[in-house]
Amino acid sequence: RPGTGGRVPGRLTLFQRLAVLGTLGVLGAAGFAVLTWLVTAGGAPVRTDGRVLHWFLRTAAAHPGFGTTAHYLCKLGNIQVAVPVLLAAVAGTAWAARTAGLPRWWLPPAAAAVAMILVPVVVTLVKDAVHRPPPGLTVPDPSGYGYFPSGHTATSSVAFGAAALLLLPWARGRAARLVLAAGTPLLLLAVGFALVWCDYHWPTDVLASWCLTVVLLSGVAAAQVLAARAAAAPDRGSESPGDG
Structure with a gap:
């Protein structure tokens, strides 16, 4: 929790945590770059993408009852909802955090x-x-609108993901933390699944x-690690040289 001091045996050091988050960010950026190149170059990966899309559409046609739920899930990517x-x-x-000093x-x-500003x-x-x-x-699209990458996916993922990261240190109770961390x-x-299901x-x-979300949320998580480190650092001014 914020402000909790003391080192816990077995925990990663500050450098190790930042290194892990940095590695995740690099992997996310590499994945985003590779997918961008594949989509631009075309070829077999894009044809596979089409086959996956057609499987989604066939499955959606066979299960029309999920359509309403899927459309509501897609709306979670609207700026008016996520931001x-x-x-x-x-x-x-x-x-x-400011009130807690x-x-x-x-x-x-x-x-x-x-992170949210960088998304659009x-x-x-x-x-x-x-x-x-499309x-x-x-x-x-004659209007000039491009479909790669998905703005609704990025908006919902960064907004809800960053909100969960911010709230997680303040969550009280195992159930609340589980909802944020796993839910x-x-x-x-589900939002990304629904966007393909609905043929968007x-x-x-x-x-x-x-992949873009991994990059941006790694930065948010790194900021939290640095802030938590500052909160956990001992107050050096509270001890005098003669204190035992």
């Missing part, structure tokens, strides 16, 4: 806000550069946005 959730988490945790209380909320920037730039056709088609990834997987995106559009 307010993150803003509430940013404001709430910033207020709680924690050092660097502003760092995790600021990192989460920056990166997604728009890549969409305009790749200009991928799902199942080979001709780009959030399952929800984000190619599977690789969603997969690329998940």
Whole structure:
């Protein structure tokens, strides 16, 4: 929890934690770059993408009852839904950490806000550069709208994922922590699944946005590690040289 001091045997050091998060970020960036290249170059991987898409569509046609639920899941990627959730988490945790007098209380909320700001920037730039056709088609959208990567997937994943990261240190009780730690990834997987199910995106559009999410949330997690380290650091000024 925020402000908890003392080292726990077996825990990773600060450097090790940052190294793990840095590695995750690099892997996410590499996955995003490879998928972008594959989609741009075409070939066998894109044909496989089409076969996966057609399997989703055949399955959706065979199970129409899931359609309504899938469409509601897709709406979680709307900016009007996802961003307010993150803003509430940013404001709430910033207020709680500042009230508790924690050092660097502003760092995790600021990192989460920056991650959310980067989503439309990166997604728009890549969409305009790749200009991928709509799902199942080979001709780009005449309006100029690109489908790679999925903006709804990136928006929901970064917003809900960052909100969960911010709230997790403040959660009280095992059930609350379990909902945040396990329920959030399952929800984000369901949103991406629904976007393909409803024929809004190619599977690789969603997969690329998940890779981008790994990059951005690794930064948020690193900010939390640094803030927690500052909160756990002993107050050197509280001890005099003669204290035993």
